Amino acid sequence: MIQKVTKIKDFGILDNHKPDMVTKPFNVFNLIYGWNGSGKTTLGRLLRCLENKKNHSEFAEADFVVESVTNGKIDSKTYNHNLEIKVFNQDFIKDNLDLFDATTKPILFISKTKIDEKKLLDKHKNDLKTSELEIIKIDKDLGVYNKKADDFHKDAAKSIKDFLLGTIYATVHYNKSLSANIWKVILLQPEILESYVLTEEELTTQKSYTLIDSEKAEIDPSTLPVAIDIDKIAEIYSEVNGLIATSISAKVIERLKDNPDMGEWVATGLTLHKIHESDNCEFCGQTLPENCIANLEAHYNKEYQELIGNITELATKLLQGIRTEIVNQSHLLFQTFTERYNNSLTETNKNIQLVNAEIQDLISVLELKKSNPFATLEKVVIEKEVFDNFNAHLKTIVDVIGEHNTTSKAYSDLAEKAKIKIENHFVSQAAIEKDLKSIEKEITDNLELKRTETTISHKLKDAIKILADDLSTDTLAIAKINENLHKFLGRNDITLHRIEEGGYQLLRNGRVARNLSEGEKTAISLIYFFSKIRENDAEIANQIIVLDDPISSFDSNHLFNASSFIKKSTQGAKQIFVLTHNFWFFKQVRDWMKDKNKRPKQEDDGIKANFYVTKSGLIQDADKTLTETHSEYQFVFSSILKYQNSETISMSESFNLANSIRRMLEAFSSFKTASNGGFNAVLQLGINKGFDQQQKERIYYFLNKYSHLDRIESFDNTIETLLEEGVNVVNDVLMVIKLIDEDHYKSMLKACGYEDKLTYLEV
Template identity: 25%
Template sequence: MKGQIKSIDAIKNMAVFKDFSWSKSVRDKGNNVAEFKTVNIIYGRNYSGKTTLSRIVRALETGTLSSNYNQPEFKVSFRDLASATSTSLTAHGECIRVFNEDFVRENLRFIGNESESINSFAILGEDNARIENEILELMNKLGSPEDTASLLGKYRDAEIKYNAAIAKLNLKSEALETKLKDKANKAGTGIKHNKLFGDANYNVNKLKADISAVSSKGYSALSQEQSDEYHALLREDAKEEIPPLASFELKLSGLAEKVKELVERKITIANPLQELLGDAALESWVRSGRELHRGRRESCGFCGNQLPADLWEKLDQHFNLQSENLRVEIEATIKLLNKESDRIPGLLKIKRSDFYANFTKSLDELESEFNQEAKNYQTALDSLTSQLSTRLTEIHSPLVYSQPARSGSDLNSLHDEYEALREQSNDFATKLVTEQKQARHLLRLNEVYTFYVDIKYSEEAEAIDTLESNKSAAAEVKEAAQIAVKKTELEIKDLKSQLKDESKGADKVNEYLNSFFGHNSLKLEAFENSGLATSGGYRFEVTRSGKKAFHLSEGECSLIAFCYFLAKLSDYETKGTQPIIWIDDPICSLDSNHIFFTYSLIHSEIIEPEKYDDGGEIKERSRFKQIFVSTHNLDFLKYLKRLPGAGNKKESQYFTINRAGDFSEIKVMPDYLKNFVTEFNYLFSQIHTCASIDIIDDQNYTAYYNFGNNARKFFEIYLYYKYPNKGMTDETMEAFFGENIPAILTDRINNEYSHLAGVFERGATPTEVPEMKRAATHIIERLRLNDPDQYSSLLDSIGVAE
């Protein structure tokens, strides 16, 4: 059943539980780990650790643990609930009620100080039909989680839908979050590990900020060309400063003026040779021949005829100083024009490695424009050269000058453009780090944008927003249902408070005292508190024959305490909650008659189902969710076996607490103790175990530690029934053994080892195992010889074949 205690998994540093492990210790005959069930019976000798277990469970009730333990640790597992530990005592949320000496000390202070009183508690008072009907109506309205039409059913349904909405939202959100984490942080592919982006601290939060940036309307993804430029920029290192480009010092304008003057210059000829004036080719031929013949030949080198005497005078008059000077100037100017033309292509030699990559495009454009303008400039020079060449052939005839189409200004503009790019590149060196940082940023955003598109982030985000809205709507429905439940519960609580009556708590205790134990003179009385030091309410006091009782016996204190506990199970906070109940050794100092009545009280007031009115229909329900009863008394154990459900293996479980020295452990109760619950059977089994052991291990060592007490108590019972007029004496012991030596040996064990016999060292040294085994074997052997019928029956009772 959900909410039941399944096991006490571990206990450390709590009295005799030093380092207890449930899974190692509590195993059945098939070596399976046993668990607590609905009805749990625990047997253990005094000082074995029963109260320690009850204190652990009471800590789960009160939320506090005794400060007297030094670094205590424990873990208690519940069925279908979170475990409780020494640091989380009440997280389980179950109603728990524990009866032990701490409960008695806290609630019945008069036991330690007779001047003190007893804490009062309220139970339901006199019937009030109207209020009870209102409570019933509200309870029916509240209903149960299984009733879908009730408030609790609606709340459960709303809670299921809310949890489903959360699950869907979490599933979708976690899937997207995983993608984001991988993109941001995954080794090898995450942005964090990509050196290109240069952010070793990149994380999901930064990725989300980038996604917000790339999803805005103003963002545009990078083109491939832009991406390539930024990648190239990131490969750049700081460059040396580029020196200025020398001025082009173009000479076209000056040369053009010179050419104009030369082609338009007029010359005067005294006696020109008309044949030559009309034939430029002939004139050129004659001028060449003149240079070849003058001063060298007397006859023509072409025809061989004698040269005329006046030939040189005629030619000098035709080729005079003006024309010759003009010719010389023209030829010199042509050389200047050719030199200028040859110089132009080398004016702009762009070394791209000196510039940063982001200037490449501009440099390419500049170079293309320069090449074109250089050709245009050379064309202009060629036109001037052509005009001069024409004038050379017609040296005596001025020409009409033709102005070139280009002046060279465009080349100078390109020089200025180059200088501007050079300066920009030099300036760029000073801000390279900033520009590269910006390039990394833009490339990272581009990477995020690609990721954003690939995973359809906007669609995912919209789906999550829709699921978030569904969750919020489900939360509102759940909250409204919860408010309705709490409002109804408060109304029920308020109505119940009108019914509760503290004065009736004492009457319930007295009912138990009188009906079950026959104590008519001893009772609890409720007295209303008064005075400034009190805050109203009642206090309980024990009276005998109408007067406050003093000097109560231990048995009377035990009776009152247990009746008080049972009555308190009917208090306002507990009744109807089906609590987990733990009762620790309730029959301390009680005689056999009271032991039976204690069992009867547990039977009728806890185990038996209670009747209740459900809308006019009388129904039954369990008074508890789970019960634990511990005892040191074998007679009481015998009665507990009779409890309803105690014989049902599915509903009940039996345990023993075994102590050896300063250590205790919980074990599944052996069959002989479970099936034959007289102390005589148990004591015989322990002596037989001690006699049968060949090797001591963790499963049997307690038989040796307890052998002294077990042997002594066994003889007390056995010899009393065999010799009722004498009991256990040296004489009857000798009669049992028939020899003096074994009897003396056994007497030593019974006295020294069961009481330490005033020898402190006995409690601090290991038990002498061989001595124990010899004594146990001798007892078994004498019993077999002296009383074979009883010996056979005892063997049968503990499940051992003869």
């Protein structure tokens, strides 16, 4: 059985599908409800891809995964399954019926007059089983030799890894894949295998190049401090001098100006008094003197605040320029570079101290200005030599490390060549001892045998298909189809009649039927479908049956007949999926399937039927608003009530919500307005009863913007505003219904189980 869809990509609206939104795996009986454009039809097409074992032409690049009980994960790249899936949908009708010409493809059925062909068909089926068993045997032999090859490469890889312990390659992850790649390279070379095998002395020599002490690793120069941009330093000095020379135009309070520490204290107090809206002094509790706050604000004006902020910001930036002294890493260098490195490091660290001192001096000057912003300080002069010296000595260190890395790389190349010789030695030596070439020849021979046997199998399958087509007999099948069609439609005026040229003529009251209704077309297609799935003694117990909108255009009488016919025709099937957009048909099938869950528990939990809903490409478990309601009006009413207390509504929810509101208002209009003028007539009736015009326009715009659409046009820039309006629209709609018919509104709350959960809206 199919359990769930775990991945969908490039399959139309189903790209929105999120597996975690479906909590119930598919059951024996599965009923899926969804309006047009919700993804229901696309889901049916996905299941038909499983039947045909190829992607639908409209979704050629689709990538999806379906999980099943017996086949595990089935993906759209390989379609690796043996499930018998039969899908009835518009694609099936298109592939099997040409109702415009009133003909069908022959219905396959085995004829009593073609016994010899039936025996040949049975022989081909037995030969096919024998061929498939032979393929299984070959696969088993392939498994044995593939394991030998795998074990060889595992052992060879371990030998290499063990030999290179204590070398710079000790951490290399040697595995069977790496050994196999080494072997492939060896086979491409003209030399014989024996030429790659080294003596003990040669092995020791090659290993010496890979020992840890024989090589120094490259050093990452990015850990060093960066050079100082002299032009940027000059700009910083200029910015500092600009700030410390800044004069403030303000109503100066001399005592605060002359006592900077007191000025800072009062500035903080002023801020606290504003925050707490204090009328009394928070220090002594007395009433603040008149104009006290105003005078202080004049002292600490905007110019004053901006200066303090600029000083603080620049001081913070300067702090980020403080450099940490470089840690001595001379032990990582080749000996020839250590002296130059140490000398340059000492000088660089001295200059780092001088650079940091210069930066600290600038910070101190800024702090002095900050503590007494009314004072004008002396200009600071850049010590350019300090920064130039730092850059010069730092460059020497960078150059030394660069020379070291160049030397290190040369050592690495030598070690890499030694590593390759060691790898080739162990793989070649083992290949000679274990005759790896013979093992690989067995693999190649068995692959060729499998290709040959697979070709035989495919030819048998083609022959079986041709014989099965030839063995179709129409007399009994046509009689049964006509019998079912007459029962289904409740009349016998439509009949299928076989013509000499092949195919069938559709007759109405003995004459060619030229204007079949959509209901009649669908009825014939459905009956033909159920006849076809029983061809060639097929067992329905092995089949997964999928029915997508099998009653798309039937009247209410046909809905009942369709439900009864489907119930009878699918009896005993392995698994059933019914997808529909018709609520009344959904209700009939739902009630039939729910009876499956009422049977006494046996070996399992007794639950055989599950219910789902599709919305904007999302496949979700159906909740009680769908499984318990008795009309579509109640269903959409309940769906809308869910959003009354929502804080926000997403874009996809807005589409579903708008369609639900439109359906509810149109249904409400059918029995509340004489003109049956749709949702606008209800809104106008609300206006007549005192509903607000602005609220009416909000509902009208929301419905026209979102309902019957699956996307927003790219040039629309009102999306976010409309999304925010979603909750308001829900309340507006419920309010207008309550305003027009309060008794009806309250009865619907009760019917939907919201009587005690929602507060009645106040009009």
